[in-house]
Amino acid sequence: MVAGLVFLSIVVFLPAFGALVLMFFPSHAERAIRRTTLGVTLVVFLLTLRLVLPGLHAASQNPLEQVLHDVRFAAGEPGYQHAYAVPWISSFHIDYFLGVDGISLPLVLLTSFLSVLAAAASWSVTKHVKAYSILFLLLETGMLGVFLALDFFLFYVFWEVMLLPMYFLIGVWGGPRREYAAIKFFLFTLVGSVLMLIAILLLYFASDVRQLPENARRESFLSQEVMVKSLAPSEKPLHTFNLIALAKLGQMPDSPFQEPVLGGKSVAWWAFLLLLIGFLIKVPAVPVHTWLPDAHVEAPTPISMILAGILLKMGGYGIIRICYPICPQGGYELAWFVCLLGIVSMVYGALAAMAQQDFKRLVAYSSVSHMGYVVLGLGAWSLMPGLYDPQYWKMGMNGAMFQMIAHGISSAGMFFVVGVLYDRVHHRDLNQFGGIFGRMPVYTALSIVIFFAALGLPGLCGFVGEILVIFAAFSYSRALAVIGASVMVLTAGYILWTIRRVYLGAEYRGPHAEALSPLTTREFLIAATLSVAAVVFGVYPQAIFRYMAPSVNRTIDELAEWMKREANLHAASGHISHPSDLESGQTEDLLSHRDAPSQ
């Protein structure tokens, strides 16, 4: 167990250690610095890859091989693996608690994968390479930490840790309006963090581990210290930041989070709302998205890749990992709100993308639109009272999660593709492009693959998530699905239009035409890797679902269980009647005889 924690800690802190090592490099040794950075990210990627690769011999004599075998992630297991908590700040019962499950694993892999590519793409950064590399590696530590932390406080710390490197990376290495973009990013994110902090303390204060049954306490991987405390007789509540314990508390009968706090709403409701806003800022959803176009446009290419590919995913991850399991009541009551924001983001982002003249800004708005699918998929709580078949919600959640991975690949790819062009001609005006196909055919082919992945073309990664989300949304609300499906048309519109304006056409008439040289090997490898990933996940989505679906499904099953119990409680107390009970019963009758032939 501890071995797993150590392994995950190495994964998380290796980049930071790399940053520390880089500090002792002379700043003019740019080549060495770049290669070290790439090497560190590569090692981290290989380590995370170790989680999913097939095993070595378990009974090996070599202890290293033994360890490497032990740290594998068992696919198909819904629960947390390598979860282990060590007391950190015991005054607050804060643990150093890492663990991985099917929800976080793909995101961890995505992070380490995109970090390698972004590090490789960082060759285009020529200013202050040493500082850049140090910040870049610190950023990676923060991102990995967010996805691996299972203690709310730790999660929050990692969440914030990313902020500072990102601020500097945009502010120093960004475009002309970088200062504005950087501070805007910083302020927006900090607002979200502060809201999250309020919710964290709200939940912390309301929580009491001792209310959990003992087996639930064991399943929460409480640290030994807290476990002992929870067994000792005391009238003082034992607060916790343990995400698993909080989720169990949130879903137990007579949950302490159902206490009303303000405006007649419960702790769960408020916490959900606050957390949701905090996460939606990161996602970002309309109307708290305006930091994104600026940040994306100004950030240097690799940072845009990271920003779109990973940072935005943290919002979605937070919603599925924290919001819903811990505050199911808030989630249930606010499902419409989440869906509304999702759908608005989808439409709004697509329309805004269509109006852009700046290539990068267009891609940025497309991110808003695509992440809207994620929000919609997460929000489409299709469990109606009386109808406890959660498979559509599973589909939606899985779709949303898949969409996050897919968007991670396609958006990182798009930003890279834009960056390649920008590095050559130093402008991003869509109206001044055209005819790139003739000048850079290989580049164009790869770009088109990536853009079509974003468009949601079947066979590429963007399709699976989108279609699942729309299916799931349909079972929640038909109107939402209609609007959601119409976004597919808009997406096709702006992406095809962009392709036509940039790549197709007779000739390039913009400035610096002479600089349009073919892709270098490094650039080719980055773009090709992303394209291949887009194809692989498009034709073999099981590669992700295999790991992800059991955990997502378990989350949903737990929530469905919660729903059922809540509805029964309400029904028992006679507050709500369930007309749909009747309805589904009738349909059941209508079709029940269909089983007859099989007798």
Next chain:
Amino acid sequence: MSSLSLVPQLLLIAWMLPLASFVFIFLTGSFLDRRGRASGFIATAAIAGSFLLSVVAAALWFGYYPLDSNHQASSHPIRPLSGDWYTLAEFGSIKLALGYYIDALTLAMYVMVSFIATLIHIYSFGYMHEELHEVNDPQVILGDGTTLRRPGRFARFFQYLSLFGFSMLGLVIANNLLMTFVFWELVGICSYFLIGFYVERSSATSAGNKAFIVNRVGDFGMVLGLAALLTSCGTLHFDHYQTTNGAHYAGLFFYAKAIQHPASELEPAEGSRSEDSQSNPETPPVTLSGPKGLTYGLLVLAGLALLCGCLGKSAQFPLHVWLPDAMEGPTPVSALIHAATMVAAGVYLVGRIYPLLTPEVLIVVAVIGTITLFMAATIALTATDIKKVLAYSTISQLGYMMLGLGTGGWVAGLFHLFTHAFFKALLFLGSGSVIHACGTNEMPQMGGLLRKMPWTAITMLIGCLAIAGAGIPLWAGFSGYHSKDAILAQVYLFHTTNRFLGWIYYLALVSAALTAFYMFRLWFLTFIGQPRNEHIFGHAHESPKSMTVPLVVLAFFAVVAGWSVPGTHWSLSALLEQARVTPLLENSQVPLFGNVVIPHEHESHEAQIHQLVSLEAFTAGILGFAIAVVFYGARWLDPAKVCQRFFGLYRFLLNKWYFDELYSRLFVRPVTWVASVAAWIDRAVIDWTVDHAAVAVRSLAHLDDWLDRILVDGAVNRLAAAIYGMGEWFRQWQTGRIRNYILWIVVGLVSLFILGSIYFGLGMHLVVGAS
């Protein structure tokens, strides 16, 4: 059974061959052969292999289920082969997979698609030969006034063709709607690439965009239809399927039947194909999946939504606008994708999901088919671009198919799909041959080409005859004769059962006449008479073997496709008859604008209907042909031309001119007026709507952008400014004068005191009140 179990595997290989070819060409590309000829061979070999495998598979199938026996009564009723190859994702009982659904229709489509594709691959060797070298594209003028010179893209062309072959075959074999949708999109994207094959031409790329986006509009409906079915039935499979944990679940057809028949009627003895679990011991018991919320109303909605996709793909009114523009692509592409196969996919899908379609939906199909049919035919009358004529003709013929399906003629509609594939591919290839020879699409620039390119001319004449439905009534004819008659018979039957929709039949008849007219107009203008442009005529030549051989082969099939194999009952229509399915509530009255009845197809085979319709259609065809001859063939009514060539007979021709005027007033002008109105509607209303919808969306997009900058972002910035302003205001309190500061002590003390006494007093009050 063993021979049947080979069929899916054969088809799988047949399906994968083009994909392998695509991947191979994509990866090796120019390494293989700088000019790309090798790629062409690989692609052609792959698709030819597919064709052979399909033929073998079909032979196995029909060996097992011969066409001339009555399977419904026999010991082994026909069961479509269905199964999954590959699972994309699975959520409980919901399974999203790629798999096969094989019946006679699938096999026929497989053979037809791979056959025509093979021919077109061969044809393309000739047609696209200039892509082997550096190409000088005269249509693209660069900034410095020169025309574009670019490397040839022979390999790329075949790469796309291979991808298309793969996608189209996948679409045909799909065993669930999601798979259909996947390949639906993929053929769309192939179409996009091929329309925009000349990426340097702005018109080509914009036509590609238009095609894809208009198709996406249709797909928008399709996705909703999928979602509706999935959320109500919990599946998108047509037939039973099995999840990975071994449970069996019922498919969509099964649910549709459950809707159709009240519970008591649905006995196992009915022996329907999709749920005869008793008669077939191999089929395990089936579990129903999904929340079972399928209702009749939802089925209607789902059917209409799916229909949207079909309308887009098959270029039916009002989503037909993309197809004429799609002629920007190379002609073999137009023949393969935009005539024979891809655009027929919509019709195919309607045929495939026929058991899910309710009469309400079928009425819509029929009406839209009719509108499309007539509208496109009238527009084709005036077009001068040879490919545009054919494009409108394609739309019109697709309308026929839709009409046939919509009126209950499942076999008739799909029969026409096949025959049309042959003769329309033939016509397009022929036109390609002409364009190849002349270097222009404009018919007024042609004329008299019969002498120069006899093979092309003759084969195209056969095509024209086929599309016009030429034949000897009540006996035999070109392929189009059989299929069109079948449709018209069904429409006639439909009009007898639903009187208020009688106009459908008459419009269909008129369109048959128009079809004959505009096709022969095309042929006459192109091949007969004197050359109108000597320069073009001078350079014209017969096309190479690689182009004429496919023409001849296709011409052969355009003639015989409707016939049955001599001495047997084996024919295309019998083959389709084997796979025939019935729509929901066939032959029962459905309350909708009166009572709608979708007649049973067999009734249209009755002699009296058949004879009557056959004669009427023949008359209409002859009429159209005759007018074409008068105007363009013999040119009896073209004084202006005659006047120019024989100056001495001027007055005589002048009289002819008056005659022409008369005719023009009596006949031509109304027709041209209708045609121009139709064209105007097409251009000004529908195209306008489409274009302006785009403009509107873009304006909306700009508005959205503006809102984002001004309102949303503006609010943020304004809030920031307000906070900053507050800070500045606070700073002003800091006057720097110590006496002011001390005054603040007093003010602070006094205000705190007031506040404190309020609170304290209130507290006191509470205490007193409590005690």
Next chain:
Amino acid sequence: MFSPITPAHYLFVGIVLFVTGMICLLTKRNIIAILIGVELILNAANINFIAFSSPVLFPKRVPPLVLDGQIFVLFVMILAAAEAAVALAIALHFYSRFGTVDVDQGDELKG
């Protein structure tokens, strides 16, 4: 005739002194005058201390602050002296830099 002097009278004198001192602080621009105002305030407190600890004013019971108040006064007197010394030194310093004892001239630090 005369009503006996009660602590309230002393407190009243204290209040008057306090308010006078405060007004002095608020209205006088001369730094010396301001320091005098401070002294007035301190002495107002001193009068309170004395009043609360005087056995004379509390004939019927032990005064609230028996010795504490008086000791407090002693300390305050010393403190006032120290503070005055420091304040005068600062005033001198101020005068040497600004050439005036008008505190309103010292408004360069603001905002």
Next chain:
Amino acid sequence: MIDLHRTLDHLSFSLSAWGPELVLCAGIVVLLLSRMVFPLGRYLPFVISLIVCCLALFLAGPWNGTWPIVGENSVPIFSGLLAWDGLGAFLKTLILGFSALFVVFLWLSGFPKPAHATDFLVLYLGAVVGMCVMVSAEHLLLAFLGMEMASVPSYVLAGFDRRARQSAEAAMKFAVFGAASAGVMLYGISLLGGVLGTFSIPQMADQLMLLAASGDYHGQAVILVLSSLMILVGLAFKLSAVPFHFWLPDVFEGAAAEVGTFLSVVSKAAALGLLTRLVLGLLGYGVLEATNAGVLPIVTFLVVTLSLLSAATCTYGNLAAYGQNNIKRLLGYSTIAHAGYMLMPIAAAVAVLFRDASLARWAIATLLFYLVTYLFMNFAAFATVTFLRNAFRSETIADFAGLIRTSPGVVVCMSLALFSLVGLPPLAGFAGKFAIFSSLVFGGLWSLFVIAAINTVLSLFYYVRIIKTMVFDVPVRDPLPQVRLASPKGIFLAVLTVPVIVLGILWQPVFMLACRAAGYPW
């Protein structure tokens, strides 16, 4: 009557417990004498002061056994004028630890010229004695004396830069404002002592509880409120709570940065210690008559007043800092804002006192912990400013533009300090803020919590502006001065910055210590 033996025992014990202060007093004498004996020892005053501070720190530190808990078993010394307990010991340790660092800092910065070093240090050590008295005062006389002992030398220190015109103005304002508020406070003390009949805080608490138990304040409520508010004014002046903060920005701008350091860190710590003692002491630390409804108005009054003061202070400080150009003035406003944050746990402690007295101690513990983190981050920021002033001869923010090009190490230290002041993890400021917020949550002061949280966002802008100038902007100075990290000054900065990071990650030991000092039971 008087048991002489016991008295002497008590006295000797008191003196031993008062060791740090005695050492400081002795140090002052030694300093003054040393000037006569070694007039040419340039750095001798620093050395002596450092030794004195270290010695005092050694005597006051937490390493001499367990601390008695404030309010429960706190040991009265000097017949109850002062108390020896955890709270006082912790804050004394803090103040003396700061002083030791401060002497080194003065040495490095070279602000008091060696010739004037003795004067400066004597005054400073005198102020430290005053602060030590403040944090352990159990009697209003000592409280007042301690405040004056801390304040009066501060006035002089503020005007110590004799050449500067601004310094004179700052000292004048400081002195006048300080004297006025001291007068008000003294008047309040006289009234409160009169009403409650004693100056000893525990006895006052007994009286107050008796009054509360009777449920009838005999019309003395007005005097109680007024007098306590007047006392509060004196403390609010020390704390620079709005609207009694006006002296602070001007003094910070006018006085040397070194003085600002001292005023912004330990001076606040002492005032907060005294405020805690007064407020909680007068309420008997919640152990007396805990269920009495009569205390409700007192509690409500105190909570509302303190909450309002803290919210106003915090928000005002953060907003007014926006447009500042002088970095010392900006840090002055930052100090005001932080004073607001630090007032909050006291309000929370009062709010929760009669519900669960141990949670009140938790709140005090969070305050103590915050003071520790605040010490390092603010000291680091001020030290950077001081060293930059030496290098640039300027305190205008814009002059520091592009500093990262020559002095990356210093900029990193400054950035860490400022981000810590914002409260970003994993820096000490976040740990402190988090602790404070937890006390607000436990105290049920949600609105105050939300205001504090919003203020965190508001504060980001102006702190980041400094960083932005140093990191992003193009230098305006040519040549750009340099402060190397590998120099005594740089190392000093690094020494201050390391705790800013370490306390953000491993804060459990320090927090435990704070809990122990505040008497939070484990």
